[in-house]
Amino acid sequence: MQIPPLAAQGAGAGSNSNYESSQAAAESAKFSQMLNELKNKAEGALNPKEAEAVKEAKAAETRDKDLKKACEGFEAMFLNMMYRQMRATVPENTLFGESNAMKIFQDMRDDELMKNVAAGGGIGIADMMYKQLKPQVESRNAVQNVIK
Numbered sequence: 304m305q306i307p308p309l310a311a312q313g314a315g316a317g318s319n320s321n322y323e324s325s326q327a328a329a330e331s332a333k334f335s336q337m338l339n340e341l342k343n344k345a346e347g348a349l350n351p352k353e354a355e356a357v358k359e360a361k362a363a364e365t366r367d368k369d370l371k372k373a374c375e376g377f378e379a380m381f382l383n384m385m386y387r388q389m390r391a392t393v394p395e396n397t398l399f400g401e402s403n404a405m406k407i408f409q410d411m412r413d414d415e416l417m418k419n420v421a422a423g424g425g426i427g428i429a430d431m432m433y434k435q436l437k438p439q440v441e442s443r444n445a446v447q448n449v450i451k
Contacts, residue, residue: 363444370440374429379414379421381428386413 390413395401421429 359448363441366440366444367437370436371429371433374432374436375421375425377432378425378429379418382417382420382425383414386417 387410390409424430
């Protein structure tokens with residue numbers, strides 16, 4: 304009884320694994336396509352009231368995302384102003400001096416840093432503003448829907 308070489312065993316197993324993974328990926332793509340088709344058919348099969356409710360829900364979700372983004376933008380702007388004031392208290396480098404290019408670079412870096420801080424949760428201003436403004440936005444949109 305002869306034992307086949309290890310290289311031959313590994314190559315067969317590897318290609319079989321690649322085949323299986325590509326087959327699974329193809330099946331997943333087919334499933335996603337079928338799911339999207341069914342979703343589109345379901346949305347088309349809704350009666351006009353249900354279709355309007357779906358549109359309103361999507362619009363509300365978009366408004367909600369926009370409100371969150373605006374609150375984060377405000378917090379980033381606030382943090383940036385605060386950070387610039389803190390930087391102004393630090394004495395300038397008198398040994399080498401600071402060029403305009405270096406100041407511009409610091410401002411740009413600080414802007415991006417504060418945007419990332421605000422997007423990552425910040426100090427909570429965006430969350431508080433969102434909680435306070437969301438009911439006002441919802442009530443305004445409800446009034447607009449009644450007027451229509």
